[in-house]
Amino acid sequence: MIRNLAISASALAMMTAAPAVAQDIDVKLGVLNDRSGTYADLSGEGSAVATRMAVEDFGAAEKGLNVEVVSADHQNKPDVGSNIAREWFDVADVHAIVDVPTSSVALAVSDIVAENNGVFLISGAGSTNLTREQCHPTTVHWTYDTAALANGTGAAVTNAGGEKWFFLTADYAFGHSLEENTMSVVEENGGEVVGNVRHPFPAQDFSSYLLQAQGSGADVIGLANAGSDTVNAIKQASEFGITQAGQSLAALLMFVTDVHSLGADTAQGLNLTEAFYWDQNDATREWTERYEAEMGSKPTMVHAGAYSSTMAYLAAVEAVGSAEDGAAVVDKMREMEIDDPFFGKVTVRGDGRAVHDMYLFEVKSPDQSEGEWDLYNQVATISGEDAFLPMLEECDFSKK
Amino acid sequence: MFELLGIPPQVLLGQLLLGLINGSFYAVLSLGLAVIFGLLNIINFAHGALYMAAAFVAWMLLNYLGIGYWPALILSPLIVGAFGMVLERTMLSRLYHLDHLYGLLLTFGLALVIQGLFRNYYGISGLPYQIPDVLSGGQNLGFMFLPNYRAWIVVASVLVCFGTWFIIEKTRLGAYLRAGTENPTLVGAFGVNVPLMVTLTYGFGVALAGFAGVLAAPIYSVNPNMGEQLIITVFAVVVIGGMGSIMGAILTGYLLGIVEGLTRVFYPEGSAVVIFVIMAIVLMIKPEGLFGRPA
Numbered sequence: 001m002i003r004n005l006a007i008s009a010s011a012l013a014m015m016t017a018a019p020a021v022a023q024d025i026d027v028k029l030g031v032l033n034d035r036s037g038t039y040a041d042l043s044g045e046g047s048a049v050a051t052r053m054a055v056e057d058f059g060a061a062e063k064g065l066n067v068e069v070v071s072a073d074h075q076n077k078p079d080v081g082s083n084i085a086r087e088w089f090d091v092a093d094v095h096a097i098v099d100v101p102t103s104s105v106a107l108a109v110s111d112i113v114a115e116n117n118g119v120f121l122i123s124g125a126g127s128t129n130l131t132r133e134q135c136h137p138t139t140v141h142w143t144y145d146t147a148a149l150a151n152g153t154g155a156a157v158t159n160a161g162g163e164k165w166f167f168l169t170a171d172y173a174f175g176h177s178l179e180e181n182t183m184s185v186v187e188e189n190g191g192e193v194v195g196n197v198r199h200p201f202p203a204q205d206f207s208s209y210l211l212q213a214q215g216s217g218a219d220v221i222g223l224a225n226a227g228s229d230t231v232n233a234i235k236q237a238s239e240f241g242i243t244q245a246g247q248s249l250a251a252l253l254m255f256v257t258d259v260h261s262l263g264a265d266t267a268q269g270l271n272l273t274e275a276f277y278w279d280q281n282d283a284t285r286e287w288t289e290r291y292e293a294e295m296g297s298k299p300t301m302v303h304a305g306a307y308s309s310t311m312a313y314l315a316a317v318e319a320v321g322s323a324e325d326g327a328a329v330v331d332k333m334r335e336m337e338i339d340d341p342f343f344g345k346v347t348v349r350g351d352g353r354a355v356h357d358m359y360l361f362e363v364k365s366p367d368q369s370e371g372e373w374d375l376y377n378q379v380a381t382i383s384g385e386d387a388f389l390p391m392l393e394e395c396d397f398s399k400k
Numbered sequence: 401m402f403e404l405l406g407i408p409p410q411v412l413l414g415q416l417l418l419g420l421i422n423g424s425f426y427a428v429l430s431l432g433l434a435v436i437f438g439l440l441n442i443i444n445f446a447h448g449a450l451y452m453a454a455a456f457v458a459w460m461l462l463n464y465l466g467i468g469y470w471p472a473l474i475l476s477p478l479i480v481g482a483f484g485m486v487l488e489r490t491m492l493s494r495l496y497h498l499d500h501l502y503g504l505l506l507t508f509g510l511a512l513v514i515q516g517l518f519r520n521y522y523g524i525s526g527l528p529y530q531i532p533d534v535l536s537g538g539q540n541l542g543f544m545f546l547p548n549y550r551a552w553i554v555v556a557s558v559l560v561c562f563g564t565w566f567i568i569e570k571t572r573l574g575a576y577l578r579a580g581t582e583n584p585t586l587v588g589a590f591g592v593n594v595p596l597m598v599t600l601t602y603g604f605g606v607a608l609a610g611f612a613g614v615l616a617a618p619i620y621s622v623n624p625n626m627g628e629q630l631i632i633t634v635f636a637v638v639v640i641g642g643m644g645s646i647m648g649a650i651l652t653g654y655l656l657g658i659v660e661g662l663t664r665v666f667y668p669e670g671s672a673v674v675i676f677v678i679m680a681i682v683l684m685i686k687p688e689g690l691f692g693r694p695a
Contacts, residue, residue: 036516037625040524171669199664200672203622204629207418208664208671211544228526231621239531241538241545261525261621264669297523344514 035073054310082106089116103127123305135395139352143305152180152273166218167196170225240366276301350396355384415542423657424557432608438644448631449511454613477610484606503683526621
């Protein structure tokens with residue numbers, strides 16, 4: 001009784017105080033990603049869960065922000081994604097779109113977000129074009145991009161003696177971008193590209209492409225694909241004796257869920273670049289525990305990115321006092337000093353690229369691994385300046 | 401040494417062989433579809449989902465009951481086949497007097513439900529399933545390294561395909577089956593239990609999909625979408641071969657596997673569509689399919 005009284009008293013106090021202290025700001029976030037296809041585990045419902053956790057941890061309600069989170073499945077199809085994005089802006093009054101893996105979809109959505117002056121918080125997509133050829137003042141590319149992957153895994157593998165590369169590339173925007181970025185990193189580091197093959201996305205049988213890679217005389221087969229494509233390619237490479245014959249594989253984009261699916265047996269020794277690993281420090285472990293309680297699996301860097309970018313976005317909205325002007329909110333994000341529990345010091349650049357450290361990991365061998373999710377050893381930290389491409393002059397939207 | 405369009409013969413031979421391996425999956429799956437369509441007139445869209453379910457059943461047998469690959473190769477198709485018979489008895493049998501489209505819609509819906517259930521419980525990333533020890537490793541054929549397991553796939557699928565063809569086309573049981581679909585009333589009058597036969601046939605067609613699913617488990621990622629990606633291609637194979645033609649389905653399966661394999665060398669970007677291009681051409685020139693009889 002007394003407790004209830006106290007609550008109603010404080011509620012009353014808040015109600016009377018509200019107009020003076022906190023504004024009543026409506027914010028609607030739309031989490032748009034693959035919820036049923038090949039990228040559903042690495043983004044999917046997990047990103048929606050992470051976004052809602054961010055809203056809660058930010059204390060949106062106490063700060064006068066009425067945040068609503070909606071989500072939808074873009075099925076990895078640009079037309080489906082575009083339609084949902086348009087509907088969200090035109091009918092549902094969404095202010096920001098979160099996640100959007102599959103670069104072809106993200107590129108389409110980024111234009112729509114810009115047209116509607118919303119905010120695009122990208123976590124799942126990797127194409128560098130999102131902050132280059134197709135840059136917009138409303139885009140924030142948070143978690144990783146193909147250049148960072150190339151500068152991480154590509155450089156590490158080339159410097160470790162893998163000089164001749166053959167690329168096995170998913171035939172869409174993301175694969176092309178990753179292949180192009182890695183090629184230039186390989187060449188910068190004194191390596192050579194001896195060939196490539198582009199496979200349909202998604203694919204199941206890679207034996208034919210692997211045979212072509214084998215015949216190319218390359219030291220390294222670079223897998224410029226993701227999700228189940230990468231898993232299948234690695235599985236079949238081991239079946240066809242490719243690694244035993246002396247060629248090595250470089251999985252340019254691999255998430256902890258993919259490594260888990262392969263098992264430490266098959267994946268051991270692979271180098272990979274990520275922005276986040278659940279077992280990195282106390283903050284990541286604590287958050288992972290809460291996340292896992294809801295999702296039943298460990299989070300990927302895409303989930304962590306959805307969480308952190310939402311946190312930063314909400315802080316900017318609070319500072320601006322409204323979510324209506326997307327470009328203004330992104331401007332505020334550029335000015336803010338962001339010290340994120342997972343990504344460390346983050347700077348949102350003029351072109352929308354969020355610059356932070358990336359990490360090079362090596363997959364543990366089964367003897368080292370103490371559990372089914374105990375998978376990575378951290379090998380190196382790549383500073384943000386080294387990981388991401390320099391900004392293009394024409395994409396600098398920061399207020400000068 | 402001769403070269404064809406800049407491709408060395410070793411590579412070409414390797415790709416032909418790989419095409420044959422992939423064709424094995426097409427052959428077994430399209431055979432199941434052809435049996436079901438030829439004898440029941442049902443366009444079984446749940447085929448891919450049942451193929452996937454069998455791969456999962458093999459995984460479950462191993463992980464929950466410790467039953468390995470070889471027993472699973474028999475058990476899993478039986479389990480999935482039995483499940484198929486339940487579906488036929490409880491749902492499909494109500495639709496025989498209606499247009500084909502109703503069966504197609506029902507099985508399509510079932511496929512989505514089955515996939516959704518597996519996705520809900522096992523996620524999308526896939527589960528690991530190891531190649532049995534006897535078949536790990538491989539042979540160096542000079543032009544390529546052939547994993548023993550892939551060689552086994554070709555052998556197993558050829559045996560199953562031609563065994564099925566033999567039963568349906570050359571035995572007394574097969575004659576009953578064919579007669580039963582031609583004129584169920586008359587065959588029933590001879591004392592043959594036609595509904596039971598139909599149920600068993602559906603179960604058998606589904607078991608064929610299950611067999612392919614277990615064959616696929618060790619080499620492809622066992623995930624809920626594995627059937628969805630395959631089923632459309634397999635339907636194209638059946639259409640090209642001629643709906644309902646048993647031998648047509650088998651031969652077209654192997655043939656298109658090879659065509660697809662070659663496309664992966666000459667123009668990899670087109671490998672996902674080449675089968676559909678062929679389907680369009682065949683439909684224009686010979687609408688009843690390569691091996692089909694004109695209606």
